[in-house]
Amino acid sequence: MNRIVELNQVSRAFGRIQALERLDLRLETGEVLGLLGHNGAGKSTTIKLILGILAATAGAVRVLGEDPRGRGAGRLRMATGYLPENVSFYDNLTGREVLQYFARLKRAPTRAVGELLERVGLREAAHRRVRTYSKGMRQRLGLAQALLGHPRLLLLDEPTVGLDPMATRDVYDMIDTLRDRGTGVILCSHVLPGVERHIDRVAILGRGRLLASGTIDALREQAGLPLHIRVRITGANGAQRQALGANALETRVEDDGTIVLSIRPECKMAALQALLAAPGVEDLSVETPTLETLYAHFDGLDGRREQPHA
Amino acid sequence: MREVLIVAGKEFRDGLRNRWVLAITLAFALLAVALAWFGAAASGEVGFTQVSTTIVSLATLAVFLIPLIALMLAYDSIVGEDEGGTLLLLMSYPLSRVALLSGKFCGHAAVLGLSTILGFGAAAAVIVLVDAGAAVHDLSGPFALFIGSAVLLGWAFLALAYVISVVTREKARAAGLALLTWFLFVLVYDLALLGLLVGTEGRVDGGLFRVLLLLNPTDVFRLVNLTGFEEMAAASGMLSVMAGQGFPITGLLAILAAWTIVPLAAAAGLFAARRT
Numbered sequence: 001m002n003r004i005v006e007l008n009q010v011s012r013a014f015g016r017i018q019a020l021e022r023l024d025l026r027l028e029t030g031e032v033l034g035l036l037g038h039n040g041a042g043k044s045t046t047i048k049l050i051l052g053i054l055a056a057t058a059g060a061v062r063v064l065g066e067d068p069r070g071r072g073a074g075r076l077r078m079a080t081g082y083l084p085e086n087v088s089f090y091d092n093l094t095g096r097e098v099l100q101y102f103a104r105l106k107r108a109p110t111r112a113v114g115e116l117l118e119r120v121g122l123r124e125a126a127h128r129r130v131r132t133y134s135k136g137m138r139q140r141l142g143l144a145q146a147l148l149g150h151p152r153l154l155l156l157d158e159p160t161v162g163l164d165p166m167a168t169r170d171v172y173d174m175i176d177t178l179r180d181r182g183t184g185v186i187l188c189s190h191v192l193p194g195v196e197r198h199i200d201r202v203a204i205l206g207r208g209r210l211l212a213s214g215t216i217d218a219l220r221e222q223a224g225l226p227l228h229i230r231v232r233i234t235g236a237n238g239a240q241r242q243a244l245g246a247n248a249l250e251t252r253v254e255d256d257g258t259i260v261l262s263i264r265p266e267c268k269m270a271a272l273q274a275l276l277a278a279p280g281v282e283d284l285s286v287e288t289p290t291l292e293t294l295y296a297h298f299d300g301l302d303g304r305r306e307q308p309h310a
Numbered sequence: 311m312r313e314v315l316i317v318a319g320k321e322f323r324d325g326l327r328n329r330w331v332l333a334i335t336l337a338f339a340l341l342a343v344a345l346a347w348f349g350a351a352a353s354g355e356v357g358f359t360q361v362s363t364t365i366v367s368l369a370t371l372a373v374f375l376i377p378l379i380a381l382m383l384a385y386d387s388i389v390g391e392d393e394g395g396t397l398l399l400l401m402s403y404p405l406s407r408v409a410l411l412s413g414k415f416c417g418h419a420a421v422l423g424l425s426t427i428l429g430f431g432a433a434a435a436v437i438v439l440v441d442a443g444a445a446v447h448d449l450s451g452p453f454a455l456f457i458g459s460a461v462l463l464g465w466a467f468l469a470l471a472y473v474i475s476v477v478t479r480e481k482a483r484a485a486g487l488a489l490l491t492w493f494l495f496v497l498v499y500d501l502a503l504l505g506l507l508v509g510t511e512g513r514v515d516g517g518l519f520r521v522l523l524l525l526n527p528t529d530v531f532r533l534v535n536l537t538g539f540e541e542m543a544a545a546s547g548m549l550s551v552m553a554g555q556g557f558p559i560t561g562l563l564a565i566l567a568a569w570t571i572v573p574l575a576a577a578a579g580l581f582a583a584r585r586t
Contacts (some may be wrong), residue, residue: 014585051402073404078404084398084399087398087399090396093324105313105403
């Protein structure tokens with residue numbers, strides 16, 4: 001059984017509000033899926049369906065081949081780790097006590113508590129009350145909690161909110177390690193920069209529907225957004241500058257004289273060759289559309305708005 | 311079952327750590343000793359009074375205090391976890407809602423039960439030690455009944471606190487509702503009954519009045535501790551209506567127990583039916 005999560009045409013309504021509509025989603029072993037969307041796009045509902053906290057109004061949810069609300073739910077929950085958004089743990093307990101409590105509930109061995117505290121960098125703070133923890137420390141404690149019992153499925157809701165850049169990198173490193181061990185990870189986020197390198201596939205949700213899904217490269221291809229080439233050039237006359245823009249959809253000159261060319265993805269190599277042959281080009285860099293741009297693109301399509309992507 | 315014990319254990323340790331156990335125990339012990347010592351002050355003497363007087367005054371005060379303490383102890387049990395986000399997390403654990411609620415209730419019940427027994431028990435011990443005149447066998451029966459019914463009264467209001475905690479989505483609202491509950495059961499209900507008696511000039515059907523009294527756990531508690539003592543009439547005007555109609559003690563205790571079980575079952579049912 002390689003498939004960790006499978007959602008088939010899943011819908012969920014709250015009264016007359018359709019929170020999710022015919023959603024298809026898959027997560028394989030050792031895969032990291034980025035689940036992106038606005039507040040209210042259906043991310044939390046999706047997570048709750050996978051955790052078995054909510055029942056789907058239509059469609060089938062399968063986790064490790066089982067129904068998360070069925071007979072095997074208890075066993076599934078022991079194999080699942082979850083970090084909710086904005087969780088504040090019991091302030092009066094120490095970090096170690098909090099983790100021990102959750103470890104007992106999850107039937108994880110108590111020696112795992114020490115190891116996990118070490119792993120998230122809370123060993124020294126383990127005997128302090130959670131009340132004294134910083135936002136980042138609380139988040140690490142939450143992460144340690146999610147890792148109890150070696151989960152095969154990990155659901156992380158905004159795991160890097162409130163973390164400094166170093167701690168953020170630690171979290172991503174941890175996700176990489178888990179993926180290598182075969183854990184399936186669903187990463188919910190609207191904080192996009194930096195996350196790209198750590199996710200295998202992206203699913204973009206908007207108003208309860210799946211707007212796009214696939215690898216980042218596939219999404220780039222699907223979106224067909226122009227890429228940008230930044231060129232620094234010296235000693236070129238007007239005509240030569242004009243010639244640079246031959247392949248470009250649009251040419252823009254920044255304040256410091258850097259020329260930014262918007263190029264169709266399929267014209268990329270031709271444009272680069274032309275630039276290399278051009279006189280006076282000192283430096284150039286290629287910027288492919290970021291995940292953020294892609295997200296804005298697909299989200300914008302959903303809103304039937306014309307996005308001014310330059 | 312294992313999960314229930316884990317949750318109950320945490321809740322109980324929280325009670326110890328937050329000094330709830332210590333505070334309640336001390337409050338009850340001091341109250342009991344003070345009432346025993348000054349109970350006769352009205353008649354111009356200071357010193358330990360008769361056991362019956364002590365119990366009557368204790369019951370009169372406990373009926374205000376115990377429901378308040380129980381409601382304050384548990385009003386945020388579920389709604390507090392909901393606000394903190396840990397409820398959602400716990401729901402993703404191999405732990406059913408009923409197990410979570412039962413565990414928390416058991417923990418709180420242990421905190422309240424232990425404090426009540428320790429507090430009033432210590433007071434009883436002090437009375438026996440200091441007052442040579444107090445015979446242990448005279449004291450033990452009524453005091454044991456008082457403590458037992460006090461524990462049940464506390465549990466009944468704990469169960470009501472759980473209902474409040476399950477139906478509300480904000481801690482502040484739950485606190486308000488808890489105070490309102492206390493106000494209704496402890497003050498308003500009896501005033502309303504009194505008003506009924508006065509308004510109809512006592513021509514209320516006896517059976518109906520009986521039922522109305524048994525519908526309020528605080529009145530049941532009063533009946534357990536006040537009937538059978540002569541001082542009763544002086545201490546509680548209204549209950550004297552019931553004089554001579556002797557309720558069986560076991561029946562009254564069973565009603566108190568039902569006041570725990572029914573609200574708790576309702577809380578569990580409401581909690582299980584909740585969407586999140």
